[in-house]
Amino acid sequence: MHITRIGLTPLKGARHADLAHLHVDPTGPRGDRLFCLLEADRDHVLRTVDNPSMVLVSASLGGPRLTVTTPKGGPLTGEPTPTGEVVEADYWGRRARLEVMASDHADLLGQHLGRPVRLARIRSAGEVVYGGSVSMVTTGALRDLGEAQAARFRATLTIEADRDPEPGSLLRLGEAVVRVRGPVPRCRVVDINCETGELDTRHLHTLARRERPEGEVPFGVDADVVTPGVVRREDPVAVI
Template identity: 65%
Template sequence: MHITRIGLAALKGARHTTLQHVDLDPTGPRGDRVLCLVDADRDRVVRTVENPRMVLVTATWDGTTLTVATPDGASVTAAPTPTGEVITCDYWSRDADLELLESPHTELLGAHLGRPVRLARPVRAGEVVYGACVTFVTTGALRGLAEQQDERFRATFTLEADEDPEPGTLLRLGSAAVVQVRARVPRCRVVDVNPRTGRLDTTHLRTLARRGHPEGEVPFGVDAEVVVPGRVVTGDEVRVTSGQPASVVPS
């Protein structure tokens, strides 16, 4: 097995950016979903499934400065500043503690989405991550759906492999990083949204639902937790490693 694509989104729900490499920290891919949007009218994290135009937003983050751009060519580059206010928001029926940020980006993003929004930063890593911090899809599974845009599934890594690694498997990514596969990833209607147009253009979710799956879930791909941090590069070999880790760092 080897890695054919690496991707992440600094702003949750924004365009999934392809990278040549990523550093895996104990809490996940460095720079992934470090910011999010909150509905200004209610304390709830903005959901991409309800705001598919979010996937058309390009966002880059260097740790201090955020640049966002919309398809009409408008863009804003600025350093968001903390307001000192921390709120608890609903994130898919669980609480997420978020620090609100003062930012000129919200006017542009609100106009693009057609609703007022606020920019926020999760207080703890993983607050706005549905499952574990690292996700995988395989080229074999994508071929099974006749899907050529692997960014549609917004996985951290695409593996050149026929089948998903089984939950519990330890994987060495490249020369340093090790992750442990946790579970299969439940999916929603976002997988039917074209990442290049923001429009519903497939019935992947319906196709997946026809297959055998746990009640109440429609899985595709697997997620994993970081056991040993390290840099991962596109093209790196992925090997199943023997033994059990002394501990797994929670996401």
């Protein structure tokens, strides 16, 4: 087994960058989903499934400076500054404590989405992450679905393997070690084409027809970090 793809984004919902390496900290991938968007009129984290064109936004970090590019404008680079407002926003039925930021990024993103939004910074790692801090999909599972676009599933790591690692297993990924938690529940975001922003597959429907836990449609697994370190594309993956 080895790593074939590494991906993350500093802005929740934006296109996953394809990386050569990343630092895995005790709380998860460094720089992953540090910012998110809030609806303008209520404390509610913007959902990609309701705003599929978010996947057409590119975002990157250079120190404290956030760069955002949309099909309608950019690149826009600047350092978001705290407004002093802290909100408890709804994120899929749970509360996330977020810090509202002042920046021109929100205006650019609002123009792209066709609705006003606010930019917020996550105060604690994992606040707007649905599952464990590290997520993984395998090439075998992708082949079973007939899917060549690994980025569609927005996993931290894509692994060359026939099947998912077992829950509870320890995996060495380059310098890092993670413990597999279990399957990752999915929503219709997996049906959004990363290049066009269009709903163009029925993967969620296909997954829902498989044997699965009631109320969940899983694909891939997530994991917690046991030993931090650097993970690189093509690093071997070993069960320890």
